[in-house]
Amino acid sequence: MKLKLSESDSSMLAGESGPAVQMAMSILVRMSEIQGAEHLLSIVSSHIDSALYIGDSTLDYAERLVDLGAKVCVPTTLNVAGVDHHGWDRWAVPAEWAHKARRQMLAYKAMECKPTWTCAPYQTEERPSFGDQIAWGESSAVVFANSVLGARSERYPDLLDICAAITGRVPAIGLHLAENRAGQVLVRLKSISWDLLGSDEFYPVLGHQIGKLAGSRVVVLDAVGVNPSEDQLKALGAAMSSSGSVALFHWVGLTPEASTIQDAFKGKAPEETIDVSLNDLAEARNDLSSCTSDRLDMVVLGSPHFSLNELKALVPLIEGRRCDSKVRFLVTTGRGVKLLAEEIGLLEALLEFGAEITVDTCILTTPMLSGEIRSLMTNSAKYAYYAPGLLDREVVFGSTEACVESAVSGKIIKDDGLWVV
Amino acid sequence: MGRINRNRKEEVDSVTENVLRGQSVISGSANGRLVVSREPLSFWGGYDLESGEIIDRQHHLSGKVVKDCILAVPGTKGSSTTTAVLLEAMQRGNAPLAIITSGVDSFLALALVVAEEMYRKSIPLVALKPAEYAELPSGHEISVEEDGRITWIQPNR
Numbered sequence A: 001m002k003l004k005l006s007e008s009d010s011s012m013l014a015g016e017s018g019p020a021v022q023m024a025m026s027i028l029v030r031m032s033e034i035q036g037a038e039h040l041l042s043i044v045s046s047h048i049d050s051a052l053y054i055g056d057s058t059l060d061y062a063e064r065l066v067d068l069g070a071k072v073c074v075p076t077t078l079n080v081a082g083v084d085h086h087g088w089d090r091w092a093v094p095a096e097w098a099h100k101a102r103r104q105m106l107a108y109k110a111m112e113c114k115p116t117w118t119c120a121p122y123q124t125e126e127r128p129s130f131g132d133q134i135a136w137g138e139s140s141a142v143v144f145a146n147s148v149l150g151a152r153s154e155r156y157p158d159l160l161d162i163c164a165a166i167t168g169r170v171p172a173i174g175l176h177l178a179e180n181r182a183g184q185v186l187v188r189l190k191s192i193s194w195d196l197l198g199s200d201e202f203y204p205v206l207g208h209q210i211g212k213l214a215g216s217r218v219v220v221l222d223a224v225g226v227n228p229s230e231d232q233l234k235a236l237g238a239a240m241s242s243s244g245s246v247a248l249f250h251w252v253g254l255t256p257e258a259s260t261i262q263d264a265f266k267g268k269a270p271e272e273t274i275d276v277s278l279n280d281l282a283e284a285r286n287d288l289s290s291c292t293s294d295r296l297d298m299v300v301l302g303s304p305h306f307s308l309n310e311l312k313a314l315v316p317l318i319e320g321r322r323c324d325s326k327v328r329f330l331v332t333t334g335r336g337v338k339l340l341a342e343e344i345g346l347l348e349a350l351l352e353f354g355a356e357i358t359v360d361t362c363i364l365t366t367p368m369l370s371g372e373i374r375s376l377m378t379n380s381a382k383y384a385y386y387a388p389g390l391l392d393r394e395v396v397f398g399s400t401e402a403c404v405e406s407a408v409s410g411k412i413i414k415d416d417g418l419w420v421v
Numbered sequence B: 001m002g003r004i005n006r007n008r009k010e011e012v013d014s015v016t017e018n019v020l021r022g023q024s025v026i027s028g029s030a031n032g033r034l035v036v037s038r039e040p041l042s043f044w045g046g047y048d049l050e051s052g053e054i055i056d057r058q059h060h061l062s063g064k065v066v067k068d069c070i071l072a073v074p075g076t077k078g079s080s081t082t083t084a085v086l087l088e089a090m091q092r093g094n095a096p097l098a099i100i101t102s103g104v105d106s107f108l109a110l111a112l113v114v115a116e117e118m119y120r121k122s123i124p125l126v127a128l129k130p131a132e133y134a135e136l137p138s139g140h141e142i143s144v145e146e147d148g149r150i151t152w153i154q155p156n157r
Helices: A007-013 A019-035 A056-067 A095-110 A139-149 A161-167 A202-214 A230-243 A261-265 A278-287 A308-318 A335-343 A347-353 A381-390 A400-409 B082-091 B106-119
Strands: A040-042 A045-048 A076-078 A134-136 A169-171 A185-190 A219-222 A249-251 A272-277 A298-306 A328-333 A355-359 A375-378 A394-397 B010-012 B015-021 B023-026 B030-036 B070-072 B098-102 B125-128 B141-144 B149-155
Touching: A007 A019, A019 A056, A019 A161, A019 A169, A019 B106, A045 A161, A056 A095, A056 B082, A056 B106, A076 A095, A134 A139, A134 A161, A139 A230, A139 A249, A139 A298, A161 A169, A185 A202, A202 A230, A202 A272, A202 A278, A202 A381, A219 A261, A230 A249, A230 A298, A230 A308, A230 A381, A272 A278, A298 A308, A298 A381, A298 A400, A308 A328, A308 A335, A308 A347, A308 A400, A328 A335, A335 A347, A335 A355, A347 A355, A375 A381, A375 A400, A381 A394, B023 B106, B030 B098, B082 B106, B106 B125
Parallel strands: A045 A076, A045 A134, A185 A219, A185 A272, A219 A249, A298 A328, A298 A375, A328 A355, A375 A394, B030 B070, B070 B098, B098 B125
Antiparallel strands: A040 A169, B015 B149, B023 B125, B030 B141, B141 B149
């Protein structure tokens, strides 16, 4: 099937809207042909991961677009950057890195993207609505937008998301099309206790296990009666899109395209059924820990970026207590959430505890950790998945409560109570 | 040296020439040692853009340096920054010599499309069908041709 362009697509490709639009459209057309799209479709908004500084090439790309006069043509938010714009110098970030990462941030601002600088853009006012066609980057945000909000996005990689935002067009493929949103894999939970189902620690571990088995397929979770919160679904999706590349899951009776199991599969039969037992989950949880001793240098929370509700829930755990002087306690979040937390007086408790807050970025996307920080503890499956390779650090996964207890006592305290088979 | 046939083995003298006919996604030719991954890989957090080492510590190729090799990987997974990591590795000259996938992987293709656009350089990207991917001989010297053919020679026993 050959790609058919609209008149306006062809005019953009011919350069009639300027050289930046032409460059973006030529990349989109080339990708549409490779992906076998028959036509392009229009999007209403975009979320850009391309602003993350990786090296000279990502900066060159951004500045080339700016030099050619690029501007986004739909409302566009920005994902994490390569540096905390205003707070990088409190950490071990090399000045040259910070300088180039900031130049790359400025380039995307110059294209008129909104400086949200968060991997959880759905925690800002720029939240897509059900059925919206969108072009989002950031794997954890894509799975949230598709699954929890019912918006429609493919997994947009860095470098392509901005082409979509500049032209307002994307290849009409994959999860943009209703027929591709039907479930493929059925996941059932076997003999999981209600205590575990209610705990925040359950969802990242479940997501990690499902991502390994489901790959990139559409997942349907049949667990009627279990009603995870938005933050729990955020953690579930982020884990699935780290160990695998799940971009859409349906939770029967909860998410918007799955009022019933038949609805979630659009009347088709599942191609595979996966039963998840406590034993499977206990093993998956072990994957997320690489530490060999109880040494603890840093607790880090907030991948995806902490929400206001997660901050609110943290306060009673730390109030009146103090983090051990040898341990750093870091929360990564977005500027918007930090501002809201400040307004309602949540930050004081964090600072009194000895916590630090980093915005705009996270430990995986900026070289902020000094060499002495060797051993991390986190409640995030995404941090736990990537830290050993990307940062060459040891990591332990645990509940938020266990992270706090460990920070106070100065050494890793694991609470395996809910996971004993 | 025997003639090369499409998608089948032919025994001539004391060697067998094997050919797989793939789809050339990004055209080019390369020769080198093949490293075959059984699992998908996120290049961000999975490929060190300086050394070319596989750094995903849960991946079966963890610790293997593949930058001077031809890398076969079923596809990408995980992070959307995979494209930026491959682009940067290309720009620094630290990408694999060629990449072979099972089915078309749009993330890898995009990185190479942008590398062509920005730096006028690229590496071959070939997509195989899953059954053909399973025949790839890990550890062998192979050739990737501009038209998507993958060839290697095996001595007969």
